[in-house]
Amino acid sequence: MSASQALGGPSRCGWVLGPSLDKIIKNVAWRKHSQLVAACKSALDKLDSVVDDPVDPASCTPLYGLSTSDTNFVLQPLIMALDSASPKVVEPALDCSFRLFSLGLIRCEIDTPTPTPSPNPSSHSHIFRLIDSVCKCGALGDEAIELAVLRVLLSAIRSPYVLVRGDCLVHIVRSCYNVYLGGMNGTNQICAKSVLAQMMIIVFTRVEENSMMVDFKTVSVAELLEFTDRNLNEGSSIQIAQNFLNEIVDVKSKEGIAESKLCLQLEYDNSEKKGVPIDFEPGEGADLSGYSKIREDGFMLFKNLCKLSMKFSSQEHADDNILLRGKVLSLELLKVIMDNAGPIWRSNERPDLWDYIGYVVIEDFGV
Template structure:
């Protein structure tokens, strides 16, 4: 690579991926992660020759490059996430966060085909929460909220439920009170995003911000560690405020990206196949699925052997609080939907 050449090549995605792959190489244990290091170097070499294309590959999850190039570039990131080695997981998570927050990743993420690249990416990020290190937990929460927030991504079905479950697990077993408050705040913000979209039946909507202080009004005050509330509010606001642009010239390259409208990449109306198959749009169908799961979690009973299960109790209380967030933010369409009335 010449001195004048940007690490990661000339493409917008490459300029973001390049520094992350380079950091993964530097942080890896070379003997233990020789395959990962080799994959990162190969991806960097490949990205040097990849340029942004104005012709959209509908199968590619990364704007401006082909599916094969996207798979080659994201392969090492997946390997780093799956390594469970914090020093390489951390830059990989940061890379995925930027991909979502800058709108470089786009498309529909569902569990109908678990082989799809974006599904594997989200699943790998969720698994990283089990590492139980403070920066990793926060990084996972940051990625998951950015993914749900992005108007260029529609996360559906069990994939959406898995994201919520991961945030639940951080809330219930996070390494400290601050991380647990962040997890609760992220969950509440996800509810606001999902059910605002349900009301408008579109991913392109204006989203209000949750108030961390109000979330802790009745419960979890004991988790507040000095400036935790201030930190968590800024944490959520920073993710929500992330724009499609960034440092190092990442925002200077413009190219067309299909906007999602109710899960349809061409942004057309419901008559063009964006219904879920049961007469409801994909967005509203997923809102119903999430609402139903929250109701189930709030009614989960403890076993006779563990009748005083405090973790289960906290989970039930959290579910009820999130249901309140849903109802407070639900509009007339959501409140009058027969399916929600039946569940309630």
């Protein structure tokens, strides 16, 4: 690498990945994680020779400007770092993941990959593995890591260049639930609840407009905690959570990255009337044919929230406080959705959704 060349090479992805991989190498225990060190060094060498691909961005791989093989190669050490379970190594990997999403460098549709193993996995499956590894970091029990995980997950949902679908969307929401329900830090729990509410606003604003490119409002943390979870407020926790949320929602690309044609491609794909099978419980599979991917996944998420709100304690654990808090959180998120509802939710176009709302009211409140 020449003295005038930045760490990570000349590509836009390299500008983000290079410093992060270098920090991982410096933070890692070399003997314990020799394979990770070797992978980071190899990725840095690769990035030195990679330039942004000038071909049509709509046909590019999920990592901006890189080929499929290069994408898989440079993401692998990032995934390995996230899987290391060492907070000092995980932290720069989470920060790098956040910037890849927030700067629009990851551009793709993410869903759970097929279970059949492939000798040549697609770069899309590497993006799912990245998300999956980020979600697992929430279980490390480190408060700073919990916030970093929330930051990455919201940035992935927020990005107009990333369509998070199906089980991957549920996986992200579940991981935020786990931080809220299992975290020991009140501020982190407020942040987790606020992130979930913000995700609902983003997802369902897109459902209303059937588009990835939408304007959406930022959650008011103080209003969100008006009726519940006041006990979590630790001094300036609400303001900390609001600043945390604003930082992610309002982030702008400082790199001046040109908007690719991928968003236009997503708009085209979502305008097609395609029905994708969704795995509901018996008798609950509504006919979703004729709905775009954006709306299919919004309806699926809505129904999952309804199901979570209707879970009951077992006889052995009748006073299950975590289950009760989870039910209340689900109802609050449903309220966020309905408070921001538009014509899609107010019309009779989807009567099965109103059936679900009726079930929630009857089962939870005995109306």
